[in-house]
Amino acid sequence: MPKLTIDGKTLEVAKGTTVLEAAQQLGVHVPRYCYHPKLSVSGNCRMCLVEVEKSPKLLTACSTEAAEGMVVHTATEKVKAARRDVLEYLLLNHPLDCPVCDQAGECGLQDYYMEHSRAKSRFPAEDKVRRQKRRPLGPHLVLDNERCILCTRCVRFCAEVTKTAELEVMERGDRSFIDLKEGRALDNGYSLNIADVCPVGAWTSRDFRFKQRVWFLKKTPTVCLGCATGCLTEVHHNEGAIYRVMPRPNAETNTWLCDAGRMVYKAVQAGDRLAKGVIKNGLIELEPALRETASRIDENHAAAAVLGSPWLSVEDNAALARLAKDALKTENFSFDFNAEQGIKDGILINKDPAPNAAGARRVKAACGGLSFGELAAKVASGAVKVLVTEARAAALLKNELKAGGARLIVFAANRSEIPQGAYATLPYANYFETPGTFVNFQGLERRTVPAVAAPEGVRPLWAMVNRLAVYSGTSLHLDSAEAALKGIL
Amino acid sequence: MISVKKVDNRPLNWLERIYLPEIARGLAVTLRHFFVNLFNPKGMPTVQYPEQQLELPHAAKTRTRHRLKLRADNSPKCVACFMCQTACPAYCIRIEAAEYPDNAVEKYPAVFDIDLARCVMCGMCVEACPEDAIAMDTLEIPGGEQDRARLKLTKEDLLRNLPGEPSVVGAANRLANEYLKSKGGA
Numbered sequence: 001m002p003k004l005t006i007d008g009k010t011l012e013v014a015k016g017t018t019v020l021e022a023a024q025q026l027g028v029h030v031p032r033y034c035y036h037p038k039l040s041v042s043g044n045c046r047m048c049l050v051e052v053e054k055s056p057k058l059l060t061a062c063s064t065e066a067a068e069g070m071v072v073h074t075a076t077e078k079v080k081a082a083r084r085d086v087l088e089y090l091l092l093n094h095p096l097d098c099p100v101c102d103q104a105g106e107c108g109l110q111d112y113y114m115e116h117s118r119a120k121s122r123f124p125a126e127d128k129v130r131r132q133k134r135r136p137l138g139p140h141l142v143l144d145n146e147r148c149i150l151c152t153r154c155v156r157f158c159a160e161v162t163k164t165a166e167l168e169v170m171e172r173g174d175r176s177f178i179d180l181k182e183g184r185a186l187d188n189g190y191s192l193n194i195a196d197v198c199p200v201g202a203w204t205s206r207d208f209r210f211k212q213r214v215w216f217l218k219k220t221p222t223v224c225l226g227c228a229t230g231c232l233t234e235v236h237h238n239e240g241a242i243y244r245v246m247p248r249p250n251a252e253t254n255t256w257l258c259d260a261g262r263m264v265y266k267a268v269q270a271g272d273r274l275a276k277g278v279i280k281n282g283l284i285e286l287e288p289a290l291r292e293t294a295s296r297i298d299e300n301h302a303a304a305a306v307l308g309s310p311w312l313s314v315e316d317n318a319a320l321a322r323l324a325k326d327a328l329k330t331e332n333f334s335f336d337f338n339a340e341q342g343i344k345d346g347i348l349i350n351k352d353p354a355p356n357a358a359g360a361r362r363v364k365a366a367c368g369g370l371s372f373g374e375l376a377a378k379v380a381s382g383a384v385k386v387l388v389t390e391a392r393a394a395a396l397l398k399n400e401l402k403a404g405g406a407r408l409i410v411f412a413a414n415r416s417e418i419p420q421g422a423y424a425t426l427p428y429a430n431y432f433e434t435p436g437t438f439v440n441f442q443g444l445e446r447r448t449v450p451a452v453a454a455p456e457g458v459r460p461l462w463a464m465v466n467r468l469a470v471y472s473g474t475s476l477h478l479d480s481a482e483a484a485l486k487g488i489l
Numbered sequence: 490m491i492s493v494k495k496v497d498n499r500p501l502n503w504l505e506r507i508y509l510p511e512i513a514r515g516l517a518v519t520l521r522h523f524f525v526n527l528f529n530p531k532g533m534p535t536v537q538y539p540e541q542q543l544e545l546p547h548a549a550k551t552r553t554r555h556r557l558k559l560r561a562d563n564s565p566k567c568v569a570c571f572m573c574q575t576a577c578p579a580y581c582i583r584i585e586a587a588e589y590p591d592n593a594v595e596k597y598p599a600v601f602d603i604d605l606a607r608c609v610m611c612g613m614c615v616e617a618c619p620e621d622a623i624a625m626d627t628l629e630i631p632g633g634e635q636d637r638a639r640l641k642l643t644k645e646d647l648l649r650n651l652p653g654e655p656s657v658v659g660a661a662n663r664l665a666n667e668y669l670k671s672k673g674g675a
Binding site: 096098099100104125133134209210211213215216 | 568569570571572575586587588593594595596619620663
């Protein structure tokens with residue numbers, strides 16, 4: 001356990017800790033471009049130079065291991081001059097693209113320039129090295145070689161995290177540039193992380209391109225519902241529209257976020273978003289739709305069934321359980337989902353595409369109910385006349401529904417989710433718009449935080465269930481999400 | 490330092506105190522102006538804004554109606570960087586960015602609206618612009634409409650060059666000029 005002194009403060013760190021990480025533990029920020037906590041150390045940007053006593057030259061903090069008795073200074077005149085000079089060097093050929101560049105506002109070059117340099121360029125703009133700009137690479141990214149400072153974070157990300165190694169530094173010296181290897185495509189399913197790790201505007205997202213300046217964005221911490229991994233994410237939104245989803249690094253699940261998970265938000269703003277009820281194929285107002293649905297359920301009171309959904313939050317599943325037990329007074333309900341779970345590709349993507357199978361099982365543990373197989377058999381045999389469920393969960397019983405001919409009543413957020421043959425569809429606010437608890441494959445409870453408002457008139461699913469019960473003559477007293485959760489978590 | 494001016498208020502004399510002669514004297518001034526203007530309306534200094542507008546001297550250092558400058562190929566110099574929208578204290582600018590398929594500058598404003606009903610004519614947008622694309626030098630004083638909607642300037646209303654332009658100041662203009670050169674333009 002080496003003991004070292006940084007800027008007059010002494011601390012003891014684990015063996016193998018670098019000076020940069022030790023400084024971070026003390027709350028001293030050493031500027032860096034090529035260093036990334038989850039990538040290997042490269043030491044090429046030279047931004048993290050610090051002064052170490054008894055060392056004749058400045059050392060890179062990111063690649064220098066902390067040693068016993070080391071005395072480090074991170075704010076001496078010598079270090080400041082080095083930072084200024086390194087920045088001048090990095091900015092030598094950097095184009096004056098800031099007004100056009102999407103990175104502006106969260107750009108490492110802008111930030112450190114304002115903090116450490118503020119020097120006027122001594123290099124005439126005409127003499128700057130020109131490179132290829134605006135190269136669309138892969139389905140999600142644009143590369144601008146002129147803005148690149150060759151920190152190689154992207155190269156290391158592809159080599160070490162996705163292990164696909166599509167990117168490489170071509171040529172040498174001042175001719176070097178980042179490029180795709182011959183015959184490769186940048187479609188590894190995690191490519192948008194490259195835009196995140198890029199400290200400058202060389203890699204930018206095509207989806208986010210020119211949509212919004214970053215300083216307008218508000219950030220809401222929430223959970224990804226793309227699969228059972230349940231990564232922590234951050235939704236960036238402004239004036240009721242979501243613009244992008246970024247990972248929120250945490251020790252339990254994720255540092256990164258897959259491309260598919262980043263695109264989940266698209267459904268919220270899709271044109272087929274449901275704000276009204278659907279009976280057969282016709283849109284009708286919400287109230288008549290609820291009344292109609294309630295009377296169809298009442299018709300077959302004894303033969304009604306409820307299937308929970310691994311795509312719904314624990315609250316909403318619990319509300320469905322209350323609907324079955326207290327309003328319909330039936331035993332035909334199931335919250336039993338046993339899809340195989342586990343990381344599929346060694347990085348993040350889960351074998352189970354539904355985010356909350358574990359949460360639905362908790363509802364089962366609290367409320368009981370049939371196993372999925374038993375309910376499926378009842379539906380197939382025709383013993384169930386009305387089935388209430390969520391749109392994507394209904395797809396799990398597709399064949400049984402066809403065989404048994406039960407009337408299908410689903411909750412759906414988007415029109416494209418509605419399964420074929422659904423009798424009635426009721427809208428609900430999805431989890432970018434309403435809070436919900438999800439249990440990921442590790443059993444961690446995670447709560448979504450609403451970032452935007454639901455379309456007018458659309459309420460969370462538990463509130464819709466409450467209304468439905470009122471129309472069929474029972475009050476479930478579901479006044480809040482907490483009321484639905486009572487006795488379950 | 491506060492400067493103090495001593496005012497020596499003379500007490501009113503007897504004529505002033507009985508009030509009526511002073512009323513007559515004041516009315517005489519008013520009536521003189523009334524009849525002079527009635528028979529010689531051209532001598533009146535009043536401008537009937539907005540029907541009438543004074544032509545401002547060309548060197549006037551005033552902030553007047555905005556315009557967006559143009560490049561040599563009549564594309565807007567604006568690159569939709571949102572600096573003016575960010576700086577605007579009255580939230581009167583609305584921009585939507587779009588992408589050129591071929592131009593070297595990549596980005597341009599598909600929508601650029603200025604709501605003059607909200608604008609406070611502070612000139613922050615001009616200060617903030619890194620491309621020298623917006624100016625408030627048209628010497629037109631906006632306002633005096635009966636309908637708020639008519640005070641909304643769209644991109645088409647704003648795009649205008651003054652004689653003797655286009656200018657070449659601004660960061661993205663290096664790329665723009667290169668692009669124009671490659672197309673054989675100015």
